[in-house]
Amino acid sequence: MTRTEPLVRIENATKVYESRGWRNAGPAPVVNGVSLDIARGEIVGLVGESGSGKSTLGRMVLRLETLTGGRLWFDGQEITNASRNEMRPLRKAMQVVFQDPYAALSPRMRVGDFVAEPLRVHSGRSRREREERVAELFSTVGLDPALMKRFPHEFSGGQRQRICIARAIASDPSFIVADEPITALDVSIQAQIVNLFKELQQRMGLTYLFIAHDLSMVRYLCDRVAVMLHGRIVEIGPAASVFGNPLHPYTQALLSAAPVPDPDVERRRTRLIYDPERYPAGEALEERAPGHFLLV
Incomplete structure (x- = not known):
């Protein structure tokens, strides 16, 4: 091509x-x-x-x-x-960012694990490497990596959409x-x-x-x-x-x-x-x- x-x-x-x-x-x-x-x-x-x-x-x-x-x-x-x-x-x-960021997030999953899921499925990285990559992704979308352990209900709508964008770009x-x-x-x-x-x-x-x-x-x-x-x-x-x-x-x-x-x-x-x-x-x-x- x-x-x-x-x-x-x-x-x-x-x-x-x-x-x-x-x-x-x-x-x-x-x-x-x-x-x-x-x-x-x-x-x-x-x-x-x-x-x-x-x-x-x-x-x-x-x-x-x-x-x-x-x-x-x-x-x-x-x-x-x-x-x-x-x-x-x-x-x-091929990735997607949906309209409703709260509906796209699992309320029982920590947001860091949510962003890391494509890395676990596609990249074959170790757990530590995935955590380092997620911290990098959080910084890329304008979020503090210290927030990775929190749950979706602790974030505003704009922050949730940034989390969804971080997940979308996780697999490059x-x-x-x-x-x-x-x-x-x-x-x-x-x-x-x-x-x-x-x-x-x-x-x-x-x-x-x-x-x-x-x-x-x-x-x-x-x-x-x-x-x-x-x-x-x-x-x-x-x-x-x-x-x-x-x-x-x-x-x-x-x-x-x-x-x-x-x-x-x-x-x-x-x-x-x-x-x-x-x-x-x-x-x-x-x-x-x-x-x-x-x-x-």
Whole structure:
């Protein structure tokens, strides 16, 4: 594999869930024919309303969800139908940071042991070496290593998310799916966590799929932005291009709903309403500007 090829390649990925409700509504497509390449060292933001399929797509990339259709490659290796044993060597290179840090932590496990678990599974280090590495990881994410023996309930939300990030980078991954990692945090803490993601990306050369609702954070952090609606990517391009010149009516409505920290500007702004009946779903992404694609 050449270094110019993407680290992650998704081709026409589809995920369909069978409805099991009492009305038996039939198959429910959550992700519908998504294709996306993520280059090494790139941060791709994935935005859209709740239920648009963002988190499902992220879980599919990690093979935490099987694909109903389409194909998936990681680091040049097709993993669409890879078995659990075939995926095991790749797990250390593919990590995830979830939305709710408290739910991700075991309340009965000391946080140092939680961070050390990937090292125990993948590295073969001795107990002492694992403890030294965990202390180093705590320092890396801005936590005092003296806190390693404490339990999750003794930490704030931002500290818990730092612990989860420490665990995610413990195995020296090349790719991280950050699934709305700042949604459950206070605004001031959100900025700290986003800066930590950016610092780690620069230090370790990480590649991110960053799923979020906060468009200002996505604009600050991400190189490219993909906008999802009803399981499809309707617009994708460089962050500056998508935010500066949104092409799809849904993207325009999404950006018009984002709050502006200026009361005067906020009062004068007009909220746009997206009407799906006026803009039927397109068939394929078409390049409208360099690297900027629109579903038409």
